[in-house]
Amino acid sequence: MLCEILSVGTELLMGQIANTDAQFLARRLAVLGITMHRQTTVGDNPGRVKEALGEALSRADLVITTGGLGPTEDDLTKEMVAEYFGLPMELHADSLERIAAFFRTVGRPMTQNNRKQALMPRGARVMPNRKGTAPGCIVEQGGKIVAVLPGPPFELTDMYEQQLEPYLLARSDKVIASRFLHMVGVGESEVETRLLDLFHSDSPTLALYCNPGEITARMTVMCARGEDPAPLLDPLEREIRRRMGSAVYAEGIDASLPKEIVRRLTARGETLATAESLTGGMLASQIVDVPGASGVLTEAHVTYAVAAKARVLGVPQDILDTVGPVSEACARAMAEGARRISGAHYALATTGLAGPGGGTEETPVGTVWIALASAHGETQARRLSLKSDRARIRAMTCLHALNLLRLHLDALDTEEK
Amino acid sequence: MLCEILSVGTELLMGQIANTDAQFLARRLAVLGITMHRQTTVGDNPGRVKEALGEALSRADLVITTGGLGPTEDDLTKEMVAEYFGLPMELHADSLERIAAFFRTVGRPMTQNNRKQALMPRGARVMPNRKGTAPGCIVEQGGKIVAVLPGPPFELTDMYEQQLEPYLLARSDKVIASRFLHMVGVGESEVETRLLDLFHSDSPTLALYCNPGEITARMTVMCARGEDPAPLLDPLEREIRRRMGSAVYAEGIDASLPKEIVRRLTARGETLATAESLTGGMLASQIVDVPGASGVLTEAHVTYAVAAKARVLGVPQDILDTVGPVSEACARAMAEGARRISGAHYALATTGLAGPGGGTEETPVGTVWIALASAHGETQARRLSLKSDRARIRAMTCLHALNLLRLHLDALDTEEK
Numbered sequence: 001m002l003c004e005i006l007s008v009g010t011e012l013l014m015g016q017i018a019n020t021d022a023q024f025l026a027r028r029l030a031v032l033g034i035t036m037h038r039q040t041t042v043g044d045n046p047g048r049v050k051e052a053l054g055e056a057l058s059r060a061d062l063v064i065t066t067g068g069l070g071p072t073e074d075d076l077t078k079e080m081v082a083e084y085f086g087l088p089m090e091l092h093a094d095s096l097e098r099i100a101a102f103f104r105t106v107g108r109p110m111t112q113n114n115r116k117q118a119l120m121p122r123g124a125r126v127m128p129n130r131k132g133t134a135p136g137c138i139v140e141q142g143g144k145i146v147a148v149l150p151g152p153p154f155e156l157t158d159m160y161e162q163q164l165e166p167y168l169l170a171r172s173d174k175v176i177a178s179r180f181l182h183m184v185g186v187g188e189s190e191v192e193t194r195l196l197d198l199f200h201s202d203s204p205t206l207a208l209y210c211n212p213g214e215i216t217a218r219m220t221v222m223c224a225r226g227e228d229p230a231p232l233l234d235p236l237e238r239e240i241r242r243r244m245g246s247a248v249y250a251e252g253i254d255a256s257l258p259k260e261i262v263r264r265l266t267a268r269g270e271t272l273a274t275a276e277s278l279t280g281g282m283l284a285s286q287i288v289d290v291p292g293a294s295g296v297l298t299e300a301h302v303t304y305a306v307a308a309k310a311r312v313l314g315v316p317q318d319i320l321d322t323v324g325p326v327s328e329a330c331a332r333a334m335a336e337g338a339r340r341i342s343g344a345h346y347a348l349a350t351t352g353l354a355g356p357g358g359g360t361e362e363t364p365v366g367t368v369w370i371a372l373a374s375a376h377g378e379t380q381a382r383r384l385s386l387k388s389d390r391a392r393i394r395a396m397t398c399l400h401a402l403n404l405l406r407l408h409l410d411a412l413d414t415e416e417k
Numbered sequence: 418m419l420c421e422i423l424s425v426g427t428e429l430l431m432g433q434i435a436n437t438d439a440q441f442l443a444r445r446l447a448v449l450g451i452t453m454h455r456q457t458t459v460g461d462n463p464g465r466v467k468e469a470l471g472e473a474l475s476r477a478d479l480v481i482t483t484g485g486l487g488p489t490e491d492d493l494t495k496e497m498v499a500e501y502f503g504l505p506m507e508l509h510a511d512s513l514e515r516i517a518a519f520f521r522t523v524g525r526p527m528t529q530n531n532r533k534q535a536l537m538p539r540g541a542r543v544m545p546n547r548k549g550t551a552p553g554c555i556v557e558q559g560g561k562i563v564a565v566l567p568g569p570p571f572e573l574t575d576m577y578e579q580q581l582e583p584y585l586l587a588r589s590d591k592v593i594a595s596r597f598l599h600m601v602g603v604g605e606s607e608v609e610t611r612l613l614d615l616f617h618s619d620s621p622t623l624a625l626y627c628n629p630g631e632i633t634a635r636m637t638v639m640c641a642r643g644e645d646p647a648p649l650l651d652p653l654e655r656e657i658r659r660r661m662g663s664a665v666y667a668e669g670i671d672a673s674l675p676k677e678i679v680r681r682l683t684a685r686g687e688t689l690a691t692a693e694s695l696t697g698g699m700l701a702s703q704i705v706d707v708p709g710a711s712g713v714l715t716e717a718h719v720t721y722a723v724a725a726k727a728r729v730l731g732v733p734q735d736i737l738d739t740v741g742p743v744s745e746a747c748a749r750a751m752a753e754g755a756r757r758i759s760g761a762h763y764a765l766a767t768t769g770l771a772g773p774g775g776g777t778e779e780t781p782v783g784t785v786w787i788a789l790a791s792a793h794g795e796t797q798a799r800r801l802s803l804k805s806d807r808a809r810i811r812a813m814t815c816l817h818a819l820n821l822l823r824l825h826l827d828a829l830d831t832e833e834k
Contacts, residue, residue, distance in 0.1 A: 012456070025432070036431075042455050113609075193528055280706070297697070302717030312758075
């Protein structure tokens with residue numbers, strides 16, 4: 001089945017928000033084996049919505065629209081779908097009752113314009129909205145399917161998972177089977193060079209996706225529903241793992257270094273604390289973002305001011321006075337201090353210059369020290385020289401710090417075997 | 418000038434990454450008064466890139482492509498632009514030298530496929546890439562302009578700001594003048610109801626953009642280059658401020674609550690500490706993400722484990738034993754503890770249940786207490802009941818905590834006047 005996404009929203013064309021809805025849908029549809037060749041974004045303009053819808057339906061079997069279901073006058077995605085198919089709009093009583101109930105729950109009055117959200121193209125399969133007021137719908141006609149979803153990501157995600165995905169699952173005959181291997185600590189061209197000949201295979205195919213500091217290898221085969229893809233994918237996965245060694249840190253579409261750290265520390269029954277300067281709590285927050293983090297992260301100390309490094313973490317004043325806070329000695333003392341006061345098995349520390357100001361010739365912006373204190377060995381420290389902007393220097397520091405711990409856990413696992 | 422964005426990348430169609438490039442460009446182009454009606458995303462497929470390029474050029478004067486400039490064989494955006502205009506590809510000597518120099522700087526060998534990145538459509542205006550290897554280019558022919566930018570956001574942003582924007586600035590005759598007012602603590606339909614009649618004006622126009630917990634009102638007029646838009650926008654801005662009162666917290670396209678807090682505390686010469694449980698450092702990290710935060714945030718204490726709340730922040734054990742960590746008393750004690758040990762003027766505390774597990778009938782997931790301890794008054798606390806998922810409950814908690822401080826600063830400013 002060939003699918004296109006049609007995103008409707010002037011806020012997207014103006015760049016007020018990123019189109020995370022399209023990303024979410026694309027990722028989920030790929031897993032279902034639904035092929036996508038194009039995504040289109042238009043504003044809240046009736047003529048252009050209808051035109052883009054017609055073009056998408058001329059190419060694809062399934063068009064999923066996002067947005068334009070709000071209560072305001074310029075929200076008219078449903079109306080354009082109805083017009084395209086020549087269907088009248090009708091009041092959907094269940095939806096009206098649900099909208100009224102929603103407003104009772106949140107304790108706000110229902111406005112007259114919310115009534116418009118209960119109008120549906122005649123014959124449409126209505127998808128109730130469990131997270132907001134705008135219901136979605138599915139219209140099937142002449143072998144084409146249009147699924148209309150709300151724009152707010154929280155509403156869209158729920159409606160897709162609860163209603164549209166089950167509907168689509170029942171219709172797909174082929175499936176794409178994919179595996180993902182996540183790598184960290186290697187550059188894109190290095191990975192590409194090491195895997196070069198593997199890119200020439202047609203089945204399974206190999207592709208690389210790069211985020212700052214991380215690379216994901218995706219292996220994909222198309223197979224019939226019910227066919228076991230493992231024998232098709234196993235040899236390629238083994239070969240990538242052999243060539244990339246310890247750079248591979250996890251598998252699975254949703255893997256991330258924080259999730260991997262939480263998973264492994266949970267399995268070991270061990271705990272982590274952080275001592276953060278330039279990352280300012282980002283490292284701890286990435287851990288806390290993972291469900292189950294409460295068993296792993298005991299505490300974090302963001303010692304952003306120099307004095308706080310001494311007072312909170314016990315970094316010796318002479319280190320701060322001589323080599324200063326952006327130094328190996330300070331990073332080590334921060335990690336050891338955090339481990340001492342928390343009693344955690346491991347403590348990660350970050351200190352450095354994220355800029356934009358404050359750099360010197362000796363310590364330019366992007367100079368970062370990370371350190372790991374461990375119950376199972378000596379404190380390690382590493383210097384990073386990151387050439388980037390403030391946000392990315394901070395994000396890359398978190399990644400390298402988590403990877404330092406990950407490699408330490410690898411070494412421990414090997415010893416313990 | 419009418420513009421479209423054509424994003425090229427199978428990783429976008431697969432949902433591996435969000436299309437933040439399109440968002441960045443859309444936002445910047447809007448400020449230049451360049452109108453956008455459509456954005457299209459296609460994969461790394463030569464036929465579909467060329468087809469979408471032709472369609473975009475049939476509608477728009479300017480097409481900006483992103484992505485498909487990498488060293489691999491399926492990167493072929495430039496080639497398709499050349500083919501569309503009937504131009505041969507030629508080696509651009511300066512670009513080849515820049516690419517070689519880039520590899521010398523990062524200390525990695527230049528591979529043969531990087532040479533392909535120095536090929537350019539004949540006659541194109543080359544845009545050197547200061548952040549990576551792939552140069553971009555601008556091709557003008559028959560009254561149409563195609564600007565080709567690299568996909569990695571860090572490279573695209575720099576190339577746009579340094580090269581494409583100055584090029585476009587010189588060509589635009591009209592400009593859109595916009596103002597933004599940012600609001601927090603009010604719902605979308607409430608704002609809409611209060612401002613209802615103002616949406617009917619054609620010039621200036623008023624639109625609302627909603628992020629979770631935040632609403633931005635955008636006022637827009639189209640005017641001639643050099644014309645002062647202030648007299649056209651002032652009356653509308655005054656009216657919105659009058660009706661929305663203290664919900665308005667800032668103006669400007671890039672405003673955010675963390676930036677506003679850093680700006681105002683810097684102006685007052687005052688400092689902030691945080692004590693975080695469910696937000697896990699996110700609150701401090703949002704502050705640290707703002708350049709200049711080092712003068713404002715002294716430290717943060719992420720006391721995620723219950724025992725850490727007592728040991729680090731001095732929360733009385735009987736509070737933890739009786740009403741527990743998710744309580745008004747605990748939030749107040751955390752805020753006061755953080756202020757006491759940091760010596761900061763203000764301390765914000767967060768404690769609550771982000772889920773997915775751990776909820777009870779009395780304290781369901783989404784129950785959050787925030788508190789503010791201040792050098793200028795009594796400690797305040799507020800209970801939140803957030804109905805959402807883990808990530809959003811944490812993000813909304815940060816927003817409400819920052820807003821608690823913002824409203825306190827408002828009150829202090831009023832007193833001091």
